[in-house]
Amino acid sequence: MTETPIISIKGLYKIFGKDPTSALPLVTSGMGKSELLEDHGHVLGLRDINIDMAPAKITVIMGLSGSGKSTLIRHLNRLIDPTAGEVIVSGEDVLRYDEARLRRLRQETMSMVFQKFALLPHRTVLQNAGLSRRVRGEDQETADREGAKWLDRVGLGGNHAQYPHQLSGGMQQRVGIARALASDSPIMLMDEAFSALDPLIRTDMQDLLLELQNELKKTIVFITHDLDEALKLADHLVILKDGAIVQQGEPQHILLNPSDPYIEDFVSDINRARVLRVRSVMQPFHVNGHAFAGTVDSNATLESLIEISGGDTSHCYKVADDGRDVGILEMKDLVRALVPSRPGNDDGPAPHA
Amino acid sequence: MAFYDGLFDTLGLRDWCDGAGDGGPMTMAELLAKSSGRTAEEAAADPTPLLQTPFPSLDALNDACPAVTRTRDMTDGVENAFLAIKDPLKVVLDPITQPLSWALNGSLEMFQAIPWFVLIPLLGLLVWVASRSAGLVAFVIGSFLFLGFIDHYVYAVQTLSIIFVCTLICVALGVPVGIAMSRSDTMQRATIPVLDMLQTLPTFVYLIPLIFLFSVTEPKLYGIAIILYAIVPVIRLTDLGIRLVDKDVIEAADAFGMSDRQKLWGVQVPLALPNIMAGVNQTIMMSLAMVVIASLVSAPGLGVLVLRGIRNLELGVGLVSGFGIVLLAVLLDRVTKAALSRINVSQKA
Numbered sequence: 255m256t257e258t259p260i261i262s263i264k265g266l267y268k269i270f271g272k273d274p275t276s277a278l279p280l281v282t283s284g285m286g287k288s289e290l291l292e293d294h295g296h297v298l299g300l301r302d303i304n305i306d307m308a309p310a311k312i313t314v315i316m317g318l319s320g321s322g323k324s325t326l327i328r329h330l331n332r333l334i335d336p337t338a339g340e341v342i343v344s345g346e347d348v349l350r351y352d353e354a355r356l357r358r359l360r361q362e363t364m365s366m367v368f369q370k371f372a373l374l375p376h377r378t379v380l381q382n383a384g385l386s387r388r389v390r391g392e393d394q395e396t397a398d399r400e401g402a403k404w405l406d407r408v409g410l411g412g413n414h415a416q417y418p419h420q421l422s423g424g425m426q427q428r429v430g431i432a433r434a435l436a437s438d439s440p441i442m443l444m445d446e447a448f449s450a451l452d453p454l455i456r457t458d459m460q461d462l463l464l465e466l467q468n469e470l471k472k473t474i475v476f477i478t479h480d481l482d483e484a485l486k487l488a489d490h491l492v493i494l495k496d497g498a499i500v501q502q503g504e505p506q507h508i509l510l511n512p513s514d515p516y517i518e519d520f521v522s523d524i525n526r527a528r529v530l531r532v533r534s535v536m537q538p539f540h541v542n543g544h545a546f547a548g549t550v551d552s553n554a555t556l557e558s559l560i561e562i563s564g565g566d567t568s569h570c571y572k573v574a575d576d577g578r579d580v581g582i583l584e585m586k587d588l589v590r591a592l593v594p595s596r597p598g599n600d601d602g603p604a605p606h607a
Numbered sequence: 608m609a610f611y612d613g614l615f616d617t618l619g620l621r622d623w624c625d626g627a628g629d630g631g632p633m634t635m636a637e638l639l640a641k642s643s644g645r646t647a648e649e650a651a652a653d654p655t656p657l658l659q660t661p662f663p664s665l666d667a668l669n670d671a672c673p674a675v676t677r678t679r680d681m682t683d684g685v686e687n688a689f690l691a692i693k694d695p696l697k698v699v700l701d702p703i704t705q706p707l708s709w710a711l712n713g714s715l716e717m718f719q720a721i722p723w724f725v726l727i728p729l730l731g732l733l734v735w736v737a738s739r740s741a742g743l744v745a746f747v748i749g750s751f752l753f754l755g756f757i758d759h760y761v762y763a764v765q766t767l768s769i770i771f772v773c774t775l776i777c778v779a780l781g782v783p784v785g786i787a788m789s790r791s792d793t794m795q796r797a798t799i800p801v802l803d804m805l806q807t808l809p810t811f812v813y814l815i816p817l818i819f820l821f822s823v824t825e826p827k828l829y830g831i832a833i834i835l836y837a838i839v840p841v842i843r844l845t846d847l848g849i850r851l852v853d854k855d856v857i858e859a860a861d862a863f864g865m866s867d868r869q870k871l872w873g874v875q876v877p878l879a880l881p882n883i884m885a886g887v888n889q890t891i892m893m894s895l896a897m898v899v900i901a902s903l904v905s906a907p908g909l910g911v912l913v914l915r916g917i918r919n920l921e922l923g924v925g926l927v928s929g930f931g932i933v934l935l936a937v938l939l940d941r942v943t944k945a946a947l948s949r950i951n952v953s954q955k956a
């Protein structure tokens with residue numbers, strides 16, 4: 255990651271319980287989550303978290319339920335205070351903020367979308383959407399104008415006067431997204447924002463988010479327990495287990511080089527052809543004697559290429575990115591990449607155990 | 608020989624007991640013993656059978672040891688202590704509670720000054736605003752016309768006026784107390800025993816100190832009694848309502864940077880409103896119950912007629928005014944519940 259990160263989490267620990275500070279040395283010296291709970295009655299929330307989040311990118315934090323995802327994202331706007339560590343946002347240590355400065359961070363710099371929508375039930379859709387503006391003290395007219403603008407943008411132009419309980423789950427979450435967007439904050443936190451929705455609606459919402467992101471270029475921190483969703487959205491993927499990071503990096507890279515049996519298990523069920531992209535399996539461009547069977551985009555999925563090639567594995571394609579030749583893709587490499595590889599066995603599919 | 612003589616002898620307290628001299632006027636038991644022709648000494652001379660062992664009460668111990676105070680002296684002591692703090696207490700309480708007298712008197716005058724042909728439609732309008740139910744409006748107007756027809760209109764309006772003032776004050780005091788309780792567990796722990804006491808004390812019991820403090824002719828006397836009794840549900844349900852507000856919504860309010868005040872008035876109180884209104888409904892019902900008892904201490908209204916019915920054994924007067932009270936109760940209950948259900952509909956989660 256070459257850009258300076260907009261959010262930087264350093265050495266973050268969170269322990270829940272009566273006396274977290276006294277339990278901290280136990281955790282730093284290596285005591286596990288279950289041992290800490292049984293012997294000392296403290297819950298290990300997070301252990302030594304270090305993440306840099308690039309601006310205008312989607313960072314996805316993935317893990318099973320109870321792995322500490324919600325705890326982690328709530329440290330960014332300090333809905334939870336850490337036991338140890340730093341959270342740096344735009345170069346400033348959020349933990350040093352006083353009440354008033356913290357409120358300004360929440361009003362202007364970060365907005366949040368919740369799993370259970372958490373709309374105000376006694377306010378109309380329009381009032382909900384303009385909430386952040388009204389909290390900041392802006393006048394009614396601005397709040398309604400901004401709220402209406404973003405409601406229209408997420409496809410709820412005709413529901414302004416309704417109350418949240420009159421809408422379906424998917425529509426309610428659109429209001430949640432409009433509410434977050436209307437604050438014009440550069441950072442958006444999304445805690446399992448789509449997990450409560452039906453699969454079809456969930457796909458719609460993911461597409462909506464990507465479309466908005468293309469245009470708005472926000473820094474998004476997205477939490478999910480669903481690997482497909484994570485791979486679809488992530489620019490940077492962080493995998494969390496029992497409060498600690500198991501692996502983080504480019505999702506395609508993690509998929510091709512899982513560092514841990516835990517992650518191998520995770521990625522083994524995935525439809526790799528649909529997720530992997532040409533750029534992840536191509537070789538660097540070099541002139542060779544081959545005749546190219548065609549040109550493909552570097553961001554095309556392997557699935558689309560298999561379709562183009564009609565399943566013929568003898569072909570070789572030229573890979574282009576914005577009209578420049580960037581690589582060569584042998585269909586043999588493609589097929590090989592479809593089988594999960596064991597770590598340390600990079601150059602060939604291992605027989606599956 | 609009194610039963611517990613031995614006890615004081617063995618404890619070596621005999622000197623202390625006798626040093627105190629003999630203890631004041633006779634108790635009723637001594638008097639009875641005397642009138643039956645035997646002195647207390649004679650009666651005590653027979654050994655007491657074990658099964659008749661007297662309870663070691665103050666009076667029994669006093670028999671054996673005059674230094675121990677008797678129960679009657681103890682209650683006298685309580686009375687004297689109360690009388691001693693009465694004057695300083697009055698200096699403080701009188702000015703604070705004076706506005707209550709003004710409010711009760713003012714409201715009574717106002718309600719009675721408005722002619723019936725204005726007040727009844729006005730009440731109908733109020734019910735319409737609160738409930739949007741034509742049936743309820745008709746019921747309220749019908750009830751008042753009926754009460755007027757049987758010459759109970761003035762009494763009913765007096766009762767209504769007292770309830771009106773007391774409920775307003777209960778809400779004005781109770782909601783802030785409930786809010787404070789919901790924000791601090793310490794405050795909640797400290798307040799709940801007081802609320803329990805207010806609710807369980809028989810209503811006559813707290814009339815007693817009030818009668819000593821204020822003169823019976825002052826309206827604030829019954830005002831305070833009604834408010835103390837009826838304020839409990841508003842406080843409890845405000846506290847409960849705010850504590851029950853959806854944690855996720857509160858978290859969202861925090862995440863968007865709301866201040867405590869914005870959160871309280873923009874989220875917590877509106878979402879607790881159904882519970883607060885349920886508390887107000889109960890408060891009104893309890894004021895109504897208390898207003899009858901308050902007639903003992905000069906509160907005007909239907910309660911006066913009920914009392915007359917009891918005192919003079921005028922069965923008809925008592926029954927008809929009792930029916931009037933039931934009518935008022937049903938009507939107030941219906942109207943507040945209708946208002947409550949309108950709130951509920953608009954914020955069904």
Ligand SMILES: Nc1ncnc2c1ncn2[C@@H]1O[C@H](COP(=O)(O)OP(=O)(O)O)[C@@H](O)[C@H]1O
Pocket residue numbers: 270271297298299317318319320321322323324325326
């Ligand atoms: N307030 C709390 N007190 C004690 N334990 C907590 C608290 N909040 C979360 N935890 C524990 O921390 C762990 C991580 O929780 P959470 O962040 O909610 O997980 P996730 O969002 O990944 O499902 C869980 O084991 C949970 O029980």
Ligand SMILES: [Mg+2]
Pocket residue numbers: 323324325446
């Ligand atoms: Mg969670």
